[in-house]
Amino acid sequence: MSFRYQNIRVYAGLFISIFAFILMGYMSEQQSQAGGEMALEDSTQVEIDTIPLNYYVENGIVRDSLIIYDGTVKLNQSLSEILLKFKVSYAEIDRIAKKSKDVFDVRKFVTGKNYLVFYTDDSLQKVECFIYEIDAANYVVYDLSDSLNIYRERKEVEVRIRVAAGVINSSLWQTIVDNEIDYNLPLELSEIYAWAIDFYRIQKGDNFKVIYEEKYVDDKKIGMGKVICAYFNHFGDDYYAIYFEQGDAADYFDENAKSLRRAFLKAPLKYSRISSKFSRRRYHPVQKRYKPHLGTDYAAPKGTPIMTTGDGVITISGYSRGNGNFVKVRHNSVYSTQYLHMNKIKSGIRKGTRVRQGDVIGYVGSTGLATGPHVCYRFWKNGTQVDALRVSVPPSLPVDKSYLEAYEAVKAEMISKLDSIADPS
Ligand SMILES: [Zn+2]
Numbered sequence: 001m002s003f004r005y006q007n008i009r010v011y012a013g014l015f016i017s018i019f020a021f022i023l024m025g026y027m028s029e030q031q032s033q034a035g036g037e038m039a040l041e042d043s044t045q046v047e048i049d050t051i052p053l054n055y056y057v058e059n060g061i062v063r064d065s066l067i068i069y070d071g072t073v074k075l076n077q078s079l080s081e082i083l084l085k086f087k088v089s090y091a092e093i094d095r096i097a098k099k100s101k102d103v104f105d106v107r108k109f110v111t112g113k114n115y116l117v118f119y120t121d122d123s124l125q126k127v128e129c130f131i132y133e134i135d136a137a138n139y140v141v142y143d144l145s146d147s148l149n150i151y152r153e154r155k156e157v158e159v160r161i162r163v164a165a166g167v168i169n170s171s172l173w174q175t176i177v178d179n180e181i182d183y184n185l186p187l188e189l190s191e192i193y194a195w196a197i198d199f200y201r202i203q204k205g206d207n208f209k210v211i212y213e214e215k216y217v218d219d220k221k222i223g224m225g226k227v228i229c230a231y232f233n234h235f236g237d238d239y240y241a242i243y244f245e246q247g248d249a250a251d252y253f254d255e256n257a258k259s260l261r262r263a264f265l266k267a268p269l270k271y272s273r274i275s276s277k278f279s280r281r282r283y284h285p286v287q288k289r290y291k292p293h294l295g296t297d298y299a300a301p302k303g304t305p306i307m308t309t310g311d312g313v314i315t316i317s318g319y320s321r322g323n324g325n326f327v328k329v330r331h332n333s334v335y336s337t338q339y340l341h342m343n344k345i346k347s348g349i350r351k352g353t354r355v356r357q358g359d360v361i362g363y364v365g366s367t368g369l370a371t372g373p374h375v376c377y378r379f380w381k382n383g384t385q386v387d388a389l390r391v392s393v394p395p396s397l398p399v400d401k402s403y404l405e406a407y408e409a410v411k412a413e414m415i416s417k418l419d420s421i422a423d424p425s
Helices: 001-027 077-084 090-102 169-177 182-192 403-418
Strands: 067-073 114-119 127-132 138-143 151-152 158-167 207-217 220-234 237-246 249-253 275-277 277-285 290-293 296-299 305-307 312-320 324-330 335-345 360-364 374-381 384-388
Touching: 077 090, 077 114, 077 127, 090 138, 182 207, 182 220, 207 403, 220 403, 237 403, 277 374, 312 335, 324 360
Parallel strands: none
Antiparallel strands: 067 114, 114 127, 127 138, 138 151, 158 207, 207 220, 220 237, 237 249, 275 296, 277 290, 296 374, 305 360, 312 324, 324 335, 335 360, 335 374, 374 384
């Protein structure tokens, strides 16, 4: 989970516009439904907070009748700085720090994290316990009541099932501003649907329903679990995503038991041979000099149909002196492909046209800087040209036959639950 959170931070900037757009929908149109065995609760945003104070007393970590000081680690604040205020001696603090090493390094206290000091309600004000909260579920106990006892504990995390539904509507911007926003749900959705839906291009009228997990500790929300299933209506098309575990692998599958992730076609044409590979330094046959060749050339007879290797939207359909007639396809926020030297671009392939994997987008030619009929196939990953033959795209296997029956049962239940959520539009 911690790794995931780091990722979220890294991508937060990149996806901020996506989040905003989606949140506009889901924040304003939250639904409350009950259905089947699953208790579906309303998805009112709950502030993510720390462990409730009374937890430690209620769970016998510290005895009742102590005074509780609830603090936050300040910038560069150390254990000794905290405990000296409570009249714990240097010698004792030193002993605590040393003994703590095997359990939790006190130098790893993080600014902004919570800590609790429990001391006696008398003139001595003796510290009996110090607790450092690593996160909303994990904490370290320094029990000073008897001989020093230091241990780490994890609170029980309760998973609750929630639903959200919404319509993408640009006028709902204010809803984000007015509400506490959990960015995790839109991020999860954008990852699940990365191959099916370009989240930079979701449009007004697109709508969705989602059933997902939220994690709670003592009635306080500490974060989001996984998305269990989702429905997205994009440009009028239905996209279901069902979480399913087969063996030790889990993935999201559609209503046809296919993975939501898509592999690219190996090549943009059916019958061809590779005449030149991706290279950072290649002798250019026309320009007669060394220069990078950031694509893969497939030689084929003039007029051979060229296919888009993945679903996407045409971002460029045009002509340039070097590329000749060419088409660029954007597949999602990560991948784009480009096809050069076409004899002719297929009619109807214009900027904004949506294409499906295998759709013909043009025909092999030798327009632009080319010696003979071929298509130069270029592949972008996160804005950088990479070798299409080497790029590793996650596998996209369908549900295995041995799990198909189990999947069908899960799918039927999930789709019926999704359908029972009131239509957000
Ligand atoms: Zn080329």
